[in-house]
Amino acid sequence: MCAAFPSPHEAPAFVAGHGFFSCLTADGELLTLNRTRARQFIQEEAAPLVVHAPATARMLGIPPPGQPAPWFDLLELFAFVHPARPVAPTPRGLAIALGLGDLDGRRVEASALPDLAARLLTDLRALKNTPAHPFLAALATRLAQAGWIWSGAVLEALEITGPLSREAMQPGEALRIWDQLPKWEDTPRRPPPGSNPVTPAEARARLGQILGPDAETRVGQADFADVATHAFAPREGMGFPRVVLAEAGTGTGKTLGYIAPASIWAERNGGAVWVSTYTRHLQRQIEAETARLHPDPAVRRNHVVVRKGRENYLCLLNMEEAVNIAPTRGPGPVIALGLLARWGMATVEGDLFGGDLPGWFGDLLGHGVLAATADRRGECIHGACPHYQRCFVEHSIRRAQDADLVIANHALVMSQAAWAQSQGLPALELGDQPETAPEEAVPDEDGIPTRYVFDEGHHLADAADGAFALELSGLEAAELRRWLLGAEGSRSRARGLRRRLDDLIAGNPRLETPLDAALLAAKALPAPGWSARLWIEPPTDPSQTDKPEETAEVEDVTASLFPMAVPVQLVEPVIDNPTETLLRLLRDQVLARTVGSGPVRRNGSECDLHPMVPGLAEAADGLARSLSRIAEPLRTLVNRLEDKLREDTDSLDTATRARIEAMIRSLQRRAIGRLDGWVSMLTTFCTPPDEVGPPQFIRFIRLEAREGQRRGEQDVGLHQHWLDPTLPFAAVLAAPAHGLLITSATLRDETDTDQSAEAEQIWEAAEARVGASHLPSPALRASLASPFDYSRQTRVFIVNDVAHDDPDTLAAAYQALFLASGGGGLGLFTAIERLRAVQRRIAAPLEEEGIPLYAQHVDAMDNTTLVDVFRTETDSCLLGTDAMRDGVDVPGHALRLVAFERVPWPRPDILHRERRMHLSQGNPKLYDDRIARLRLRQAFGRLIRARNDRGVFVLLDRRTPSRLLSAFPSGVIPHRLGIAAAVEEIRTFFEGSE
Template sequence: MAASLSPSDMPPALVAHHGSCSLLTPDGELLTLSSEDAVLELRQWPAPLVVHAPLTARRLGLPPLPQPTPWLDLLELFVFALPGRTMPPTVRGLAQALELDDNRIGSAEADLLPELADILLDRVATLRATPAGEEMAALAVRMEHAGWAWGRSVLAALGTGTSLPPEALQPGDAIRVWRRLPKWEDAAPRPPPANHPVSAADARRRLGEILGPDAETRVGQADFAGAASAAFAPRLVRGDPHMVLAEAGTGTGKTLGYVAPASLWAERNGGTVWISTYTRHLQRQIEAELGRLYPDAAERRRHVVLRKGRENYLCLLNMEETVNIAGARGAASGSLIGLSLVARWAGVTADGDLTGGDLPGWFGDLFGRGLLAGIADRRGECIHGACPHYQRCFVEHSIRRARDADLVIANHALVMSQAAWHAMDGDEAGDEDNIPTRYVFDEGHHVMDAADSAFSAELSGLEAAELRRWLLGAEGARSRARGLKRRLDDLVVGYPRLEAPLEAALQAAHALPAPGWSGRLADAWHSTTEAVTDVATEAATETAEMPGDHAASPPSPLALLGPTNDAALPNPTEWLLHLLGQQALARSTARAPAEGGHRPGAIECDLHPVADAVLPAAAGLARALDRLAAALRTLVDRLLERLEDDTAELDSATRERVEAGVRTIRRRALSRVDGWVSMLRSLGAPADEGATPQHIDFIRLDRREGQRAGEHDVGLHRHWLDPTIPFATVLAAPAHGILVTSATLRDENGRTDGEETERAWEAAEARTGASHLPSPALRASLASPFDYQRQSRAFIVNDIPHDDIGALAGAYRTLFLAAGGGGLGLFTAISRLRAVHQRLSQPLEEAGIPLYAQHVDGMDNATLVDIFRSEANSCLLGTDAMRDGVDVPGRSLRLVVFERVPWPRPDILHRERRLHLSHGAPGAYDDRIARLRLRQAFGRLIRSGGDRGVFVLLDRRAPSRLLSAFPEGVAVRRAGLRDVARDLAAFLHGHENGEDGIPSSPPALS
């Protein structure tokens, strides 16, 4: 080895499981200890060698490690040695990434860690004489000074000391990676696309070219490509796009099936097709599959762009400010170490994506999510052309690449937001959005969910306080927040016509919640509760002393308090939020904040009938917001006037800044304020009895992340009753062609007659917005090629008590052990997931089955799935995000266990949609949602022709009418836990032993 850990300095190596540890002592002795004994042993030796230090500390029951961590975390060394690469953050995942063979990896215990460290240090040493080596040396010196545990070993591998010669790259320059990144250059605008069609035969032929002559033949894939081509026909009538609904069973190969006509249309017409997904998992899967179409990475980068919202990317200006702050603190700094590793990654990243790109998803676990949040544009404060790093900006680069790309892979939220912004801005939208004419919506069963989020409005404490911070910037607290005045700065200074409306807007912004609003609301609710109690007691006493019938009708305690504004609430927004919170608390049975209630989403109530004190408070806030909107609108108009009047004086960079400023004010401020005013002005309008409402208005009290105990956010929420109406109006109608595809577009309820088939398609059209378009959608259905009768089994366990957590955990333990791991446990509530995990982790670890869990392990979902995929015998617990969009073929996923029927959450939104959109059959509406969710969960199980798996539902109350959710041929049997465990073990392990069809499949339940 060119570099290695010195034997004299050999630290202990540690791998922590749940309740036990593998420990390699400095003397080379490999021990298996309890967590408690391992902690005692570690006190005798220097900081250990580990993989994923924060998770290791949690499993040992230790408090969070300080920053910089004193432990030698191999993940930190991996990011330094191999930036821009990802891998599962486990011993096995690291060993596989370093290309060790399975025999050497073995059980991946602590004795493997020194070898992995040597390999990584050897990689560092091989770069010593390269330009990368110079950068690494400079960064390592900076990190060593900041207290990096690996500093001395890395510097030894690079053959340098803690100081560098004057002619070398210096540490202060090395971390300022923005100085070395390439600049983008603008090109001429792309002409509008032509309208040459793509026939079904063309699409099939392109698919064959992509697959190649030796590819596996998938039944239905060519048919799917032919059907998808209809979405790329020339539009005949404005406002009437070609819409194709294509349901493609799991394994059809729908990704390349729609890529074939999409890529061919883009090539022929010089246009861009936007492919939209609901989950990040699928975005990256599609990007990877496009390697079949563009095998050369450079060519793929020219033709394919992955787009996300700005908040997902590294902001170079925010990084510069963070680096300066961290440097000013001096001495040891965990953030400086993390920033140095970000600088190392930023020099090689493909697109600067901090979330789900080539920065490992576990990076935030090591250095804190706050580090990544601080260097992204999560506050919406981009200053565009005024930024000194504008021409190196990752976001701007991806926007420009997307203008000339053939295929853009985005997500539903971004696609719908862009369409809404374009509709709002009209001809002044600029070309940032590059509004497409052709869309593919994969995971199309989520179109309604995404539209519900994109087109809803929320006037809450957090939203309003965020707008105030965006307008005013930091107000006394230590913060890097830049206000509107600072961002516009030289564009308005010296121009009185611009300065006046800007100052008016900033003054009007004081009507929004001031810093500390959450605590003031909590205090006000607590005070009101105490006051009402006192007044009620006094009123009851006085009433009891009244003669005659007066004792039967005591005065209202709230009426006795009166509507006077609390002096502790300094502005109209806080006063209205206080009153809305009072109404929610008064009408809810949930525990109030003052009583210790803090469950997220725990308190919700209808807006109507509106409490008397709310209406004047809403009117007062509406007037205040009108003043803010008027000032901002004047500012926008005068900025546009300056563009027109000062044409000869403005250079292109300044023009672009003005345009970006106008666009940002409209999108981040005016659209939000206008929506709030509309909500507030409609509060007093009485509901039209018997009419179907267009919107659903309600109040919600939430405990949000970052709020202290007793503090809640309160908000007035407005959702479309049918959110596919704005989706169809804003996005679909202006498009020329749209393909919506999924494995679960339609609900299957077991009936096969023509009337029922039509009903299923009509319901799918209603959920995707197709029913709101002039022409009917083209329908296509392609069956899965899998033999579910041979490859799968399904069971309902009928002897597990409904609300017994101990019995539920015992059932999961029994089933996971019977399968030997490879199990995905799905839950409908986070609280039950955590309770089961607490009881399950140690018994499984003792049996050699690692257990991971969403909402427990502190890792993002993509990282958890990567670990699960790489550890063939591990198990994973998760909620909705794991129910669909997760692709784990092979033995790593051979068992899915669902704790109960996934009925829709019985909240106000569901109540109103169930009432008005169910066509008189609310029960059938609930059933349809549950069946589709069961289909999505089952769809995780069989992902290839060689897979074999078992689906288990632990809900004995599951009605038989829901079982048509499973694919044709899947046998569903109700049995006790013991019999289910025996039969699934025989089915799974019999297959591994060369047997087939064990046990024999019973008839499906009707």
């Protein structure tokens, strides 16, 4: 079996950079080649060793290899030997992950790769006498059948020399991990938590225990833990939560500062504290910090749970379907699913995105396999799923119900609050005490938390804005139609509502009748091919309705997994579809009101809803009636399903009852709630904004290219946002809670002030940004300064001779800055186009100097993986946008320069215009300045993460107004100078630290 595969033991090796190609021949000769010779080498040599084959191919300018790959990619072998272990996808990253230490020199030569391969195969041999061996043997055999290039070496290391015995696990069973994973067991619901407080002395003591006797003393950390205890004190009345606003400068150690009192409160009161953050990256960092609280991973798993939305997790039902059809699509999908199965048996959480699945997995093996196996389209059937008791999401939900700390993200927490609002939760008149407590009125699968910690609290308004907004667009409406009706004439895996419900309602007219009515009414939603029709005027002659339109490709999850099988669907023209009629009128209004000759500007086009073009109001009214005709029978169906649960209590088995309950929840969340929101928006469609006072909502129309659509097709939609999104956040989430700690390094606009009146205004503005001003009880305010000596550790330069609109000049400036720092540079951009333009110009010159360059929106890796690579390759540089400005923690020498291409002013769109007008307290200029200063503070905060760090912050914008410079810490004096002088100052600064 092994003889059919090439051997990696004597294979040549190849390492590629933007301008550096190191080759190790099969005879052991180490060569450095130019790009042309390197392409010739990779094409002539048989099965070379590489790290990250797709990235290697991109460096060479050749198409990436498919599967089965013709190259020995060490990352694939790592994924088989050490699944669910983080590793940066570079030779240096592999060496560190395998315990071989850092590789010498800036450039890693190809001669290092055989040692990495040998270590991986040695680690694999160590697994042959473990309980995992039967699974590994079966999986390796199945991968060999699919032609995986590593199969020969893997089977040899596992000592598999022939067919497996009948008693052993068979190759076909290896991919069926849903039969092998552990089941969760239901446990009784936790009683309501107690209200016993945590004293400051107890919090300080717990913090000391967590840190240990040898920990670095951080000024302010114990004070932070002291202040945080106020959020865990008993509340004095319903709707009067204890609120703490704590601004903690970078380096304060706020994570452990709030974990200390939170863990005491959870243990003492038998409840969970929900710790929420803005990014998945910071979720992972916070979870890592809890290892100090619970060093034993098994113990930590019982006390700390990470929660994300369902779309982040591996769906076992989707994986089963993908495995079943994979053999008909060739060997590539089998290899991808085989390595995914290897990870699935080893993962702790089952988290595909931001968890322990390497972020480079999709780039190597196809992003389609991840899209196909995640619950990306809201199709979860909950208790009806045959794998329900092994489901990763259900495991995490049940663990969260008994955990002490639940580490969530703002999106999940806000979506739960938005769901509560959509279910008719009374919007609290803050300070009132309704007869029914919100937590009793709206049960949730995770339970209703009473204590929250909001880390990265400066993003609360952004998260609330996304959660409480409404969008009625072609894509959203078409997705709902697909969820209701399933596949319509295409080879899609989409299951319609009838298919999911058929065995539960068949033969029951009370249930079949409302379902039939709803599905018939769902034809009012956009039909397949709607996006192409958006740009085609409907025929006016009814006789033309029998003429088929041109074909339109229908993208599907199966097509993304198996791109060779993209279905093509013939779509009949739709003449009187009320949703498409509205969409076309919305499109016409945008095109009529926006500036420019093209239909869509670079970042999309938008216009105000009022005044409306002729016919739009009537179309909205007609669509509202059509959507109601879908929602009402669905509501009737839900009511009758609930009746069935009550009436047939003695005859329904547990599985059927669970399916019905799950379907009720899905109907309410996936369909009824969305339809009700759209109807509500459309019924007030014609009401113009209040001309007397500020409006409650901002409504506008947006036309844009949507991700996932083909050939530049466009989507158009009506958008509704709260003018102040912290209002629903405060009413629905904050007011029902018992305590909230809202913390960030950048809650306030300025760092210091000697004017008490001005200081009060700054705090009031901070409270308004996080919604605390809408609560009846005053928040406890605290400000803890960073322990770092910024005047000694940093320099800030404003470069005044770089033309910001000239990409060549801008690229030259970045190149000079990165060379001056010797790498370790983070380049931040306010526009993706400028980032890409700079990357194209400087990647090769930097590589020639031994400085690898990575870039968000260029390199096919997720942000977490890019940051891991940047952290590992200490002399590399990284280009990024907003996601790299916030929440990136790279301590030490790996990050020593931050260069921002221009002042990060807010995007001048309709949302910003309206909020600037109504929320700026009469000073729109100050409103813009505040946003820019806070963004600059966030960017500067990436620079210094430890006491021994040294770094330089550069702003390449000669137009930077002096009033923004208070964004930098007290004692840091920005200097305005030319790029040449800045480069010299940077060299001198870093030479002085050596």
